[in-house]
Amino acid sequence: MPPDPHPRMLPRLALTGAILGAIALLFAWVAGWLTPGRVSGGSIVDAMQYNSGKVFLGARRAHAKGLCVSGRFASNGAGATLSRTLLFQAGAMTPVSGRFSLAGGNPDAPDGRNVFHALALRFVLPGGEEWRMALDHTPIFIVSTPTDFQAFQIASKPDSVTKMPDPVRMAAFLASHPETRRFMAYMKSAPLPSSFANGTYYSINAFRFTNNTGETHAVRWQFEPEDNFSALDKASLDRLPTDALFDKYLARASQGPVRWHLVIIPSNHGDATNNAAVQWGPGHGRIDVGTLTLTHAVPEVSGDCRDVVFDPLILPDGVSGSDDPLLAGRSAAYSASFRRRAKEGPRRVSVPVNQGIAK
Amino acid sequence: MIPPDRYALPARVLHWAMAMMILAMLFVGAGMVSTASWAYPALLTWHRPLGVTILVVAMLRLLVRLTHRAPPLPAALPRLQTVVARGSHYFLYALMFAMPLIGWAMLSAAGTPVQLWPGTILPPILSHSLRLFGWLSWVHGLLGYGFFLLILGHLGAALFHGLIRRDGVLRSMASFGTRSDRARK
Numbered sequence: 092m093p094p095d096p097h098p099r100m101l102p103r104l105a106l107t108g109a110i111l112g113a114i115a116l117l118f119a120w121v122a123g124w125l126t127p128g129r130v131s132g133g134s135i136v137d138a139m140q141y142n143s144g145k146v147f148l149g150a151r152r153a154h155a156k157g158l159c160v161s162g163r164f165a166s167n168g169a170g171a172t173l174s175r176t177l178l179f180q181a182g183a184m185t186p187v188s189g190r191f192s193l194a195g196g197n198p199d200a201p202d203g204r205n206v207f208h209a210l211a212l213r214f215v216l217p218g219g220e221e222w223r224m225a226l227d228h229t230p231i232f233i234v235s236t237p238t239d240f241q242a243f244q245i246a247s248k249p250d251s252v253t254k255m256p257d258p259v260r261m262a263a264f265l266a267s268h269p270e271t272r273r274f275m276a277y278m279k280s281a282p283l284p285s286s287f288a289n290g291t292y293y294s295i296n297a298f299r300f301t302n303n304t305g306e307t308h309a310v311r312w313q314f315e316p317e318d319n320f321s322a323l324d325k326a327s328l329d330r331l332p333t334d335a336l337f338d339k340y341l342a343r344a345s346q347g348p349v350r351w352h353l354v355i356i357p358s359n360h361g362d363a364t365n366n367a368a369v370q371w372g373p374g375h376g377r378i379d380v381g382t383l384t385l386t387h388a389v390p391e392v393s394g395d396c397r398d399v400v401f402d403p404l405i406l407p408d409g410v411s412g413s414d415d416p417l418l419a420g421r422s423a424a425y426s427a428s429f430r431r432r433a434k435e436g437p438r439r440v441s442v443p444v445n446q447g448i449a450k
Numbered sequence: 451m452i453p454p455d456r457y458a459l460p461a462r463v464l465h466w467a468m469a470m471m472i473l474a475m476l477f478v479g480a481g482m483v484s485t486a487s488w489a490y491p492a493l494l495t496w497h498r499p500l501g502v503t504i505l506v507v508a509m510l511r512l513l514v515r516l517t518h519r520a521p522p523l524p525a526a527l528p529r530l531q532t533v534v535a536r537g538s539h540y541f542l543y544a545l546m547f548a549m550p551l552i553g554w555a556m557l558s559a560a561g562t563p564v565q566l567w568p569g570t571i572l573p574p575i576l577s578h579s580l581r582l583f584g585w586l587s588w589v590h591g592l593l594g595y596g597f598f599l600l601i602l603g604h605l606g607a608a609l610f611h612g613l614i615r616r617d618g619v620l621r622s623m624a625s626f627g628t629r630s631d632r633a634r635k
């Protein structure tokens with residue numbers, strides 16, 4: 092700096108510093124550096140890793156154990172009045188790839204657990220458009236906001252010895268979250284599909300469909316299997332062979348195509364679209380808009396489903412997110428998980444989590 | 451021939467338009483990854499088309515820079531400052547191109563559609579590769595925050611010229627009056 096030639100230099104220097112400082116401070120605030128408690132995709136994924144107790148490098152931070160499938164979707168045209176998406180045009184045949192998975196961050200976990208059985212799908216439409224979905228076998232979710240999801244991951248972390256969550260912390264969470272109590276009661280009593288091939292998979296979250304005339308309607312949807320439902324015996328889950336469900340699906344797929352019907356459930360007046368933890372009441376319309384046919388199945392290492400993200404907000408024209416806050420939270424968390432596992436490269440080993448976490 | 455004392459009018463207009471857009475982009479980028487609220491998808495929806503607009507405007511700007519003379523820095527400026535000024539300007543130009551190109555490339559490598567708005571998707575510029583995506587998305591973040599620091603430094607230097615040295619360097623970009631500065635001297 093040249094020697095101060097000017098008596099009024101100090102205020103000018105101060106002004107320069109103030110302008111730079113103000114911009115830097117604003118940036119730091121926007122970036123969340125001044126509010127460490129802000130819930131982000133990254134902080135949610137941190138909480139999931141904390142819950143797992145381990146990071147399985149290169150694996151998804153949720154639904155880590157999976158299987159790649161592919162096939163096609165044949166539209167019957169009935170969906171075209173609801174949404175203008177190319178997927179629903181009469182006679183449209185759309186290539187699909189996807190991934191069956193079981194919930195949890197451990198890619199080596201045994202299949203005999205009372206957890207989400209899941210299906211993720213990727214519809215490849217003309218013009219580079221895609222519709223991606225990640226669906227579970229339950230019609231409701233365990234919490235209704237991303238903040239609660241993060242808090243639940245922390246409260247429900249299994250103790251390394253007892254394998255059970257800290258009863259005090261868990262009780263405190265459940266006391267203030269009746270929707271989570273409802274979900275847990277549901278999970279306890281609802282049957283678990285005996286195969287990936289005979290499960291119904293639900294969007295859970297509400298979305299919005301917009302048709303050719305610009306009308307918009309909130310919907311949920313579900314894929315209903317053609318294979319007959321049967322249930323796993325919940326009492327003997329821990330005796331199920333480690334990869335029983337995955338092996339069973341590979342065997343089923345080798346016998347011929349597996350089919351589901353995509354059924355759209357339009358919301359009725361008064362249905363909450365912003366709360367995935369509540370089921371919509373009875374008396375809803377059901378519109379079967381076409382058939383999903385899965386023709387191929389391969390283990391994840393040899394398929395093409397591992398290296399993509401089934402972000403539920405990758406949507407085609409004619410479909411958009413609803414006011415359900417879980418959707419934004421999912422999109423942010425899936426992206427954070429995807430970026431981490433991509434940076435680590437395809438799965439190698441697991442390392443213990445030693446990062447601290449705000450409880 | 452007398453060298454110009456200001457940047458050409460298109461250069462000045464483009465400079466300030468881009469300054470606003472790039473600063474907005476940096477705040478949008480840093481803000482969206484900081485939250486899991488509705489703001490995450492909302493900001494990301496703006497991030498892609500605004501970023502691609504910056505790429506297009508940057509091309510225009512480079513063209514203007516190459517076809518118009520820039521005013522020289524003051525002869526009295528210490529050599530080191532001249533070198534730093536030149537060098538930082540090259541970096542700023544490089545980042546204007548690199549940031550949007552890396553953004554586009556990383557989504558391509560991710561196998562994710564590069565959506566500008568519903569129904570309009572840019573073609574991928576890289577083939578699908580998980581490792582490349584991981585690496586590029588890390589570089590996009592690193593260079594993004596580096597870009598912010600560089601812009602802060604650039605602004606600091608501009609204010610130093612305008613408020614402390616008062617040598618006409620800030621005015622060469624920031625004055626839009628009809629009278630040339632030379633006429634005022």
Ligand code: HEM
Pocket residue numbers: 135136150151152153154157190191192209210211225226227232236237240293294295296367399400401417420421424425426428429432
């Ligand atoms: C805030 C709530 C939720 C959070 C934070 C969350 C988080 C995650 C994360 C981080 C992944 C791994 C993403 C990746 O690396 O590619 C994942 C996968 C998945 N999630 Fe969620 N999830 C949430 C709610 C849901 C809901 C409501 C459903 C069902 C409708 C669901 C179904 C799935 C499925 C099927 C996968 C596996 C996708 C695949 O095979 O790639 N999740 N979730």
Ligand code: HEM
Pocket residue numbers: 423426427430472475476478479480483497498500501502504546549550551552553554557564587590591592594595597
């Ligand atoms: C001047 C241009 C751009 C600037 C200054 C910029 C800046 C940023 C910044 C600061 C971040 C946050 C980095 C982090 O913390 O990880 C970010 C993230 C991102 N940017 Fe950009 N960006 C630009 C262009 C683009 C373009 C053209 C695209 C895509 C077409 C893009 C796609 C993304 C994506 C997908 C993310 C990550 C979002 C996530 O983590 O979920 N960017 N950008």
